[in-house]
Amino acid sequence: MGEHFLIGIVCVILFGVGSQWIAWKTKLPAILLLLVAGIIAGPITGLLDPDALMGxxxxPFVSISVGIILFEGGLSLRFSELRNIGGAIIKLVSVGVVLTWIISTLSAFYLFDMNIQLAVLLGAILVVTGPTVIIPLLRQVRPTGQVSSVLRWEGIVIDPIGAMLTVLVFEVIIAGGLSEGISLALSSIFKTVFFGSLVGLAGAGIIYILLKRYLLPDFLQNPVTLMIVLVVFAVSNTLQHESGLWATTVMGIALANQKSARIHHIVEFKENLRLxxxxxxxxLLAARVELANLIGSLNWQILAFLLILIFVARPLSxxxxxxxxxLNNREKLFLSWMAPRGVVAASISSLFAYELVQNGYAEAGQLVPIVFIIIISTVxxxxxxxxxxxxxxxxxxPTPRGFLMIGAHQWARDIAELLHDKGFKVLLADSNWSNINKARKMGLKTYYGNVLSEYAIDEINLDGIGKLLALTPNDEVNSLAVIRYKEIFGTSEVFQLAAATKAKRADQEVPDNLSGRILFDENLNFDNISTALKKGAELELVEIEQTLTQEEFDHKIKHLTPLFLIKATQEIRPYTVDFAPLPxxxxxxxxxxxxxxSYITGSKQVQGQSVQN
Known part of the structure; x- marks a missing residue:
């Protein structure tokens, strides 16, 4: 028994995290791979039986997990985004929800020969889209303008609304009478919004006070926040059934929009926990699906239902x-082509279908395979x-191939000019106006100011930029810039110059865990590059005319130090201490x-000049 439990836990982590990694490597939707992995682990191989594993x-685990996911989603929503898109979002989560609900209900009623009660329930389940699918897709697609904000707000807010609608329909079905059910539904809506908002705001207020008054050490901020989220979810659900999702969403939004308390550590922790x-x-949910029912539900009716959801319900709403x-027509068209269903649809269909079957509604068993087919298909x-x-x-x-370069001194400008001439976007940032002015006269894009300031990330336009190069003479500034921007670009895409030689500045050496990937060579720090250029070294743009072995390449460039590799496919990578590819x-x-x-010919030279800081 103990070994079976251990295998089950390991399978959940192995298939779950493994699918996320494969999705990252292959650029495929992670949710799709997770569903396939769950089906393989559960009904196909029998390695995982969620009901036997967790009983x-x-x-409760599913409900609490969804609550935490929605709290993390709420932390990404800013009221400032609503200035231009607030009306559209309000209509999408009201008018759009009602339209989707009605169309889904009527389609299910006629296509599946389903009784009206279950059709209404299925329609309520399928109004959700959800951040669990939308946010990963947005990171992959990188839409322009206001599309990203609209989809994030809609996906996060619509989840608790869809869950609330499903609960209300379920209670109406269980009540058995229309008049009694409607009265109960209206009462439940009021209680859900009231108690969920009240408890959610109270939880956000507690966290705010604890952080603002420094009543928590750093190492307890994340555990205590998680504890309060769970308490808020449980208290809200106790006051009103299934209002916890609304409470945790409100709590996340409230914390995200306060200006005083710093929630940086909380956001980072919740992103990892959400994953x-x-x-x-x-x-777990995919492993519970009965494969025979899933295959048995594949027919022309489910295809027609899917097409109606994609080509009628979504565009109309x-x-x-x-x-x-x-929003312009192109943005509206893209919004119409973005309505995948996620974990909330999977979880609430599984939970309520089971409860309805237990209460004598045998037809409810068909809800789960229909919903999972819709989830898999839409994803x-x-x-x-x-x-x-x-x-x-x-x-x-555009694909983020460009560079944010911290430091606009002479040789940084020369490198930027070479990169710009090869078609790569470059943004030079510096707090020295003289350096910025000279860069602008060269036709380079610049940011004048301190990149470590509180508002710099919001002010800098990073469209098309995917890498950071920290090139200042100050090792500490370089490291701080790397730490600040690695959350945006990723650890593998933030680079900095080697620190000053250990023999001269050992007391100022930056620890490895606080630095980015070291550029070029461990001996090429700012001083050494500047000295080399002063003594006549040149920055060379070099074209490789024929394939060389590693030994031939090393021999041919023995007087050169490679700084950047530009592939024929227009991919670019800086040379680093841990990355020295063969062109x-x-x-x-x-x-x-x-x-x-003779094997290598230079196409452009930039003469070395004195570096002005």
Whole structure:
């Protein structure tokens, strides 16, 4: 028994996190791979039986996990985004929800020969989209303008609304009478909004006071926040059934929009926790699906139902909800092509279908396979096509191949000019006006100010930029810039110069865990590069005319130090201490030094000049 339990836990983590990693490597939708992994682990191989593994704890675990996920989603919402899109969002989560609900209900009633009660329940379940699918897709697609904000707000707010609607329909079904059910439903709506908002705001207020008055040490901020989220969820659910999702969402939004208390550590922790919970949830829920029922539900009716959701319900709700908004037709078209269902639909369909079956509604068993087919289909269709549709409509940001360069001194400007001439976006940032002025006269884009300031990230336009190069003479500034921007670009895409030589400045050496990837060579720090240029070294743009072996390449460039590799495919990577690739035919190098060999020809030279700081 103990070994079976251990295998089950390991399977959840292995299949969940493994699917996330494979999705990152293959650029496939993570949710799709998680669902497939759960089906493989559960009904196909029998390695995982969620009901036997967790028993009565499964339902509470699912509910609490969704509450935490919605709290984390709420932390990403800013009221400032509503200035131009508030009306569209309000209509999407009201008019759009009602339209989707009605169309889904009527379609289910006629296509599946389902009684009206279960059809209404299925329609309520399918109004949700959800941040569990939307946010990963947005990171992959990178839509322009206000599309990203609209989809995030809609996805996060609509989840608790959809869950609330499902609960109300369920209570009406259980009540058995229409008049009694409607009265109960109206009462439940009021209680859910009232108690959920009250408890959620109270939880946010407690966290705010604890952080603002420094009543928590750093190492307890995340555990205490998680504890309060769970308490808020439980208290709200106790006061009103299934109001916990609304409470945790309100709590996250309230914390995100206060200006005084710093919640940086909380946001980072919740993002990591969300990934683990999301992985576990989809694997567990997919593993509960009976494969025979899933296959048995594949027919022309489910195909027609899916097509109605995609080509009728979603476009109609989007266009009616965005009348009078500032969204253009291309943005509306993309919004119409983005409505994947996520973990809330999976969880509430599983929970309520089980309870209805227990209460004598045998037909409710068909809800789960229908919902899972819709989830798998919408995630696959939208996830695999979203990037292409966004590029076709012209609402996708460019692939982030550009550089944010911290430091606009002489040789940084020279490097920036070379990169710019090769077609890469470069933004030079410096607090020295003289350096910025000279960069602007060279036609380079700049940011004048302190990149470590509180508002710099909001002020700097990072569209098309995916890497940070910290090139200042101050090792500490370089490290702080890396720490600040690695949350945006990722640990693998933040780079800094080597620190001053250990022999001279050992007391000022920056620890490895507080630095980015070391550029070029461990001996090429700011002083050494500046000295080399003063003594006549040159920045060379070098084209590789034929393929060389590693030994031949090392021999041919023995007087050069490679700085950047530009592939023939226009991919670019800086050379670092831990990354020294062998270029191929058609590739280009940016090097420091002089060219002497016939296999490699220089196409441009920038003479070394004195560095002015």
């Amino acid at each position: 009565n704890l499964l339902a 683990l919970l999301l992985s576990a949830l989809f694997v 989007v266009y009616l909800s965005t009348i009078g908004s500032q 696959a269709i939208y996830g695999l096509s979203a990037s292409k549709v966004a590029r076709y409509l012209g609402v996708a940001k 191929g035919e058609g590739d280009t190098l940016i090097c420091l030094g002089k060219i002497e060999d």
